Amino acid sequence: xxxxxxxxxxxxxxxxxxxxxxxxxxxxxxxxxxxxxxxxxxxxxxxxxxxxxxxxxxxxxxxxxxxxxxxxxxxxxxxxxxxxxxxxxxxxxxxxxxxxxxxxxxxxxxx
Amino acid sequence: xxxxxxxxxxxxxxxxxxxxxxxxxxxxxxxxxxxxxxxxxxxxxxxxxxxxxxxxxxxxxxxxxxxxxxxxxxxxxxxxxxxxxxxxxxxxxxxxxxxxxxxxxxxxxxxxxxxxxxxxxxxxxxxxxxxxxxxxxxxxxxxxxxxxxxxxxxxxxxxxxxxxxxxxxxxxxxxxxxxxxxxxxxxxxxxxxxxxxxxxxxxxxxxxxxxxxxxxxxxxxxxxxxxxxxxxxxxxxxxxxxxxxxxxxxxxxxxxxxxxxxxxxxxxxxxxxxxxxxxxxxxxxxxxxxxxxxxxxxxxxxxxxxxxxxxxxxxxxxxxxxxxxxxxxxxxxxxxxxxxxxxxxxxxxxxxxxxxxxxxxxxxxxxxxxxxxxxxxxxxxxxxxxxxxxxxxxxxxxxxxxxxxxxxxxxxxxxxxxxxxxxxxxxxxxxxxxxxxxxxxxxxxxxxxxxxxxxxxxxxxxxxxxxxxxxxxxxxxxxxxxxxxxxxxxxxxxxxxxxxxxxxxxxxxxxxxxxxxxxxxxxxxxxxxxxxxxxxxxxxxxxxxxxxxxxxxxxxxxxxxxxxxxxxxxxxxxxx
Numbered sequence: 001x002x003x004x005x006x007x008x009x010x011x012x013x014x015x016x017x018x019x020x021x022x023x024x025x026x027x028x029x030x031x032x033x034x035x036x037x038x039x040x041x042x043x044x045x046x047x048x049x050x051x052x053x054x055x056x057x058x059x060x061x062x063x064x065x066x067x068x069x070x071x072x073x074x075x076x077x078x079x080x081x082x083x084x085x086x087x088x089x090x091x092x093x094x095x096x097x098x099x100x101x102x103x104x105x106x107x108x109x110x111x
Numbered sequence: 112x113x114x115x116x117x118x119x120x121x122x123x124x125x126x127x128x129x130x131x132x133x134x135x136x137x138x139x140x141x142x143x144x145x146x147x148x149x150x151x152x153x154x155x156x157x158x159x160x161x162x163x164x165x166x167x168x169x170x171x172x173x174x175x176x177x178x179x180x181x182x183x184x185x186x187x188x189x190x191x192x193x194x195x196x197x198x199x200x201x202x203x204x205x206x207x208x209x210x211x212x213x214x215x216x217x218x219x220x221x222x223x224x225x226x227x228x229x230x231x232x233x234x235x236x237x238x239x240x241x242x243x244x245x246x247x248x249x250x251x252x253x254x255x256x257x258x259x260x261x262x263x264x265x266x267x268x269x270x271x272x273x274x275x276x277x278x279x280x281x282x283x284x285x286x287x288x289x290x291x292x293x294x295x296x297x298x299x300x301x302x303x304x305x306x307x308x309x310x311x312x313x314x315x316x317x318x319x320x321x322x323x324x325x326x327x328x329x330x331x332x333x334x335x336x337x338x339x340x341x342x343x344x345x346x347x348x349x350x351x352x353x354x355x356x357x358x359x360x361x362x363x364x365x366x367x368x369x370x371x372x373x374x375x376x377x378x379x380x381x382x383x384x385x386x387x388x389x390x391x392x393x394x395x396x397x398x399x400x401x402x403x404x405x406x407x408x409x410x411x412x413x414x415x416x417x418x419x420x421x422x423x424x425x426x427x428x429x430x431x432x433x434x435x436x437x438x439x440x441x442x443x444x445x446x447x448x449x450x451x452x453x454x455x456x457x458x459x460x461x462x463x464x465x466x467x468x469x470x471x472x473x474x475x476x477x478x479x480x481x482x483x484x485x486x487x488x489x490x491x492x493x494x495x496x497x498x499x500x501x502x503x504x505x506x507x508x509x510x511x512x513x514x515x516x517x518x519x520x521x522x523x524x525x526x527x528x529x530x531x532x533x534x535x536x537x538x539x540x541x542x543x544x545x546x547x548x549x550x551x552x553x554x555x556x557x558x559x560x561x562x563x564x565x566x567x568x569x570x571x572x573x574x575x576x577x578x579x580x581x582x583x584x585x586x587x588x589x590x591x592x593x594x595x596x597x598x599x600x601x602x603x604x605x606x607x608x609x610x611x612x613x614x615x616x617x618x619x620x621x622x623x624x625x626x627x628x629x630x631x632x633x634x635x636x637x638x639x640x641x642x643x644x645x646x647x648x649x650x651x652x653x654x655x656x657x658x659x660x661x662x663x664x665x666x667x668x669x670x671x672x673x674x675x676x677x678x679x680x681x682x683x684x685x686x687x
Contacts, residue, residue: 015606033453034349046560050604050612057146057315058156060355061448062243065150079448081351097264097286098609104147104286108113108262 115141123152125494126301132522161511193502288607304473320625335475343397366436415467483521503641551616556601
């Protein structure tokens with residue numbers, strides 16, 4: 001594909017079992033035309049750091065499972081194209097399960 | 112130990128309605144889901160229509176349909192579309208139960224289009240148009256009303272059996288990394304299809320056949336598992352839109368343009384295969400047409416085919432998204448949040464689009480009766496993880512009808528069964544169950560990501576749309592190798608909370624099991640019917656194979672045989 005460039009992804013990290021405080025890691029990823037933030041997250045866990053946690057499901061913009069804060073704005077990572085350096089954070093930093101994944105209801109809770 | 116009267120694995124279309132029904136029968140349900148409810152599974156991605164006979168839709172639901180239709184005609188259309196392989200007792204419930212369920216969901220506030228659409232294969236308009244998220248919004252509302260409990264980020268890994276009966280579920284709590292045991296009087300499997308066997312899929316990432324694998328280990332039987340529907344003309348590039356149905360809307364769907372599907376020599380192959388309909392054929396014929404070119408060495412660079420629009424005048428291409436013929440396509444070429452504008456500008460200028468097929472729906476699955484009962488006491492299944500309703504092919508919209516009807520039926524049956532039994536003690540020695548879960552985390556070894564990709568490559572090349580005895584035997588040889596390697600798979604990531612590599616390792620085992628089941632089934636059906644295409648037996652053989660392909664687990668070994676289809680009213684013809 002066209003327009004391959006390397007971009008930096010600054011990713012929010014927090015594992016409550018290990019970390020006292022959150023921190024950021026920077027990953028370098030090669031992007032191209034129509035390469036999504038979701039594509040990059042998948043690439044990072046499968047090739048650079050398998051401990052990075054994110055949630056995604058449908059990849060077609062329908063399920064709203066992959067919401068994250070990219071450069072401060074809440075977006076679907078699967079429909080957000082990666083065209084430049086970004087900072088990615090969970091939707092709500094106060095309610096993090098791990099990294100970009102939010103806590104769900106108390107298990108097992110009522111819906 | 113955590114307990115619930117009826118545990119339902121999978122929280123979306125089928126599972127959610129099953130839970131509602133369990134609660135309404137006075138039993139306590141518990142929904143388990145790998146993701147958050149409403150944000151996982153295939154239902155929410157449905158495009159989304161569901162089918163009700165046009166007469167009931169008009170008279171009971173007050174929608175604009177055609178009252179010449181009947182439940183009997185809906186039954187017949189579905190049966191014919193599925194190559195006469197449907198279990199007719201299940202199909203009777205399919206057409207009879209849906210109007211009442213649809214009425215309740217509309218009464219609960221589900222927004223639907225006033226006018227019905229007509230899907231290919233349906234004699235009358237039967238498609239009630241809504242969206243996947245709207246459909247799930249109402250089901251979740253119904254779950255809330257019944258105080259249904261849900262356990263999110265939970266990956267079930269095994270059914271637990273005692274004296275031939277299913278007595279509970281075990282699995283991994285992804286939020287803690289702990290192995291969890293859950294006692295149940297009955298369990299309903301509602302995990303959906305296993306589309307992630309293939310590298311290109313229209314389905315969500317987590318549909319990895321966990322339910323099939325758990326059910327097989329518990330001794331359940333399968334029916335017509337070779338029947339996997341592929342959507343044709345899905346995108347192969349760029350990465351963000353892999354597997355998406357944009358191309359199908361562009362080239363093949365009801366209101367598509369006259370695009371040309373070309374092989375690597377530039378031959379418009381569909382015009383040769385079907386001079387009348389050309390590219391505008393049913394999904395099964397489109398997928399077979401495309402992948403036969405690939406199989407015979409005339410495919411594109413990435414293993415698909417080329418699509419040309421540059422023979423069309425610019426106005427025709429430019430007007431296509433303006434026409435509103437494709438409900439999900441914006442006037443500016445945007446579909447599901449992706450802009451195809453640049454791609455279409457390049458296509459107009461002469462660059463061919465590369466398109467392939469993507470796994471879309473499992474028509475076969477766990478063998479159940481019309482109540483969702485598997486034949487194993489305490490074990491039920493509903494939705495796409497089951498087979499028997501659709502037979503060998505699925506008409507658009509019948510998936511959501513199937514999940515609703517089976518969800519409700521299995522919920523009622525499982526609750527009634529749960530009333531007759533008590534909770535049982537789990538076995539003292541749970542080592543095998545625990546090891547299945549914790550093994551990959553505790554080991555260093557082969558990468559689950561790499562293994563999954565290797566397995567998907569085998570399925571793509573040898574178990575996709577076009578199959579032969581040779582290709583299927585090759586899959587089984589490869590599966591034997593993968594099974595040997597599985598105990599060597601280990602995680603580099605050692606964190607316990609939400610470890611994707613660990614989950615992928617567990618899903619890998621499901622995918623390997625499912626691949627073996629599908630290939631074993633496909634080997635037995637020595638004919639081509641509906642979505643199952645054998646290059647070495649290219650025509651349907653109604654005399655010998657209008658039968659259900661049954662796969663059983665005999666002491667861990669796969670044993671197959673054919674059984675007569677369940678007939679209530681329409682005897683299958685002796686010839687195609």
